[in-house]
Amino acid sequence: MAATGAEHFDLQKLYHLYALTKADEGLVEMDPYIASFDELTKLFKLLGSVFGFIVSDVVEKVGILQEYRKSDDNYKTVQGMLDFEVDKKMTNTKHKPSAARTLLRLHRALAFVSDFMKEIQAAEEGSKLSSIAAASYDRTLAKHHPWIVRKGVHLAVYTLPTRKHLLEKMKVENCKKTEELLGKVAESGKKIFDVVEDLYTKHGLHNLP
Numbered sequence: 001m002a003a004t005g006a007e008h009f010d011l012q013k014l015y016h017l018y019a020l021t022k023a024d025e026g027l028v029e030m031d032p033y034i035a036s037f038d039e040l041t042k043l044f045k046l047l048g049s050v051f052g053f054i055v056s057d058v059v060e061k062v063g064i065l066q067e068y069r070k071s072d073d074n075y076k077t078v079q080g081m082l083d084f085e086v087d088k089k090m091t092n093t094k095h096k097p098s099a100a101r102t103l104l105r106l107h108r109a110l111a112f113v114s115d116f117m118k119e120i121q122a123a124e125e126g127s128k129l130s131s132i133a134a135a136s137y138d139r140t141l142a143k144h145h146p147w148i149v150r151k152g153v154h155l156a157v158y159t160l161p162t163r164k165h166l167l168e169k170m171k172v173e174n175c176k177k178t179e180e181l182l183g184k185v186a187e188s189g190k191k192i193f194d195v196v197e198d199l200y201t202k203h204g205l206h207n208l209p
Helices: 013-020 030-046 049-071 076-087 099-122 129-139 149-161 163-169 176-204
Strands: none
Touching: 013 030, 013 099, 013 176, 030 049, 030 099, 049 099, 049 149, 076 099, 076 176, 099 129, 099 176, 129 149, 129 163
């Protein structure tokens, strides 16, 4: 039987949340987008302390976005949120992190997650996640981190389990179906990333501090 409980990472649930964002329609609904990162923190915890810095950052950013979402209907979609904050000149406020700045950090993390899942799906059973994670990190998050952080990540990933061990920790019942689902989740995540990436490019917001 598959594992249950609050901390069980549910790949099928993540796929469902990605579908609810409506990225295929050119939209990105905020509620499922935020909820997807709640689910992803469970995956990061499965991977061990190496991803502790990502977990704490994601939890903080999710909390900020949830507060914005509760306070104003302008935050129903990523499009609406960016249009609103750009119009009100709120994107680079000093007294409180803007939703645009906050979501940008999650957006960058999504690039890593999607790339990582794609590579896990394609890897051999006994493949080391350390090599997979390092390569995915270098293609995505590394460009946003200073040298000392990049060096630390490359050292830390050597504590990661093998691909086989990760799937065991996920308590999967059917490896083939899980591999297929990993590919679908990676593809859906990339679609969401591309839509949001275009929005930040349109508004010139990629370099928010």
